[in-house]
Amino acid sequence: MLTRVLLSGFVAVTLFAQSQAPASQPPATQPPQEPPPIKVQVNEVIVPITVTDDKGRFVSDLDQKDFQIMDEGKEQRIEFFTRERNQPVVVGFLIDMSNASRLHWKNYKDAAVELVQNLIPGDNPKFSGYLISYANDAELAVNTTTDPEPMVQKLEKLKPSGGSALYDAIYMACTSRKLIEGEPIQPRRVLVIIGDGHDNASKKTLDQALEIAQRNLITIYGVSTTAWGFDNLDAKNLTRLAEETGGRVEYPLEGVYSDVSGYLSQPSDEGNYALKVGTGAYTSQLANGMYRAIEAVAGEITTQYIIRYIPDEVDAKHPFRNIVVRVNLANVKVRARKGYYPNAP
Secondary structure, three states, rough: OEEEEEEEOOOOOOEEEOOOOOOOOOOOOOOOOOOOOOOOOOOOOOEEEEEEEEOEEEOOOOOOEEEEEEEEEEEEEEEEEEEEOOOEEEEEEEEOOOHHOOOHHHHHHHHHHHHHHOOOOOOEEEEEEEEEEEEEEEEEEEEOOOOHHHHHHHHHOOOOOOOOOOOHHHHHHHOOOOOOOOOOOOOEEEEEEEEEEOOOOOOOHHHHHHHHHHHHHEEEEEEOOOOOOOOOOOOOHHHHHHOOOOOEEEEEOOOOOOOOOOOOOOOOOOOOOOOOOOOOOOHOOOOOOOOHHHHHHHHHOOOOOEEEEEEOOOOOOOOOEEEEEEEEOOOOOEEEEEEEEOOOO
């Protein structure tokens, strides 16, 4: 039997073990012995990096000499560096199907379709993706594929209802889908969450979801569905998931209502979620905000530096090792994952 084992950390090591069935049944008093688990330490760390200037524009012309990487405070030697655009990537699209998405679902659905078609063009095997919807439960709606059509068709049929199991959806993305050969080195792994960060139905916790994402070398991006004027206490959870894995959150709806006179002062049956205007201005603003966010996320995923290094030492004192990436350039923002787990759990 051929068994693929994905080990934790910043490099995924694929091991193959083959065992032969015994020629005869063992005695009843001697049950078959399972082989001992294999424990492997990380020997290479992979770090995708995004660099932007003070206006949020990508800085895409840096060289290896411009980067410095620290592992537990100690500078490391960079073994591999690339700034090639459109690097192979496998993208998980996590779509919030809870009741919170019902009112503006058409806009969220259209934005998700746009994102799928942008990142999974269908004519290039380097790019693949899968779709997970989450409400009361997480569901693998479309398994890993290079064809965007199954995901587009599924999105058209989805209907929001119920609670929100975001953390279970992240866990599912890391454990219950078909893998692409070469992950996570080529292609890289990315999750894009279209939702508000709220979770009230998961069996897993935020910390468990974050840990398994870090162990599986996943970068998380968020497209927030929280509108301007609404206090979302769970926004910090979406931000934490993104920032600690090297991604970020876009907030496309925050400015939709900002210029509307009397907004939130006139109660309505919808709870002031929508503007009662006949011109379509609100709908246009909402759609434009979502598409700008989609464009920004798609651009960042395909415009990253990749650094790989072998740590000088890995010891049991640091079950989670912290990473700091620095760029020898003023007035830039550097985004990279905060660290990695060097050993299997």
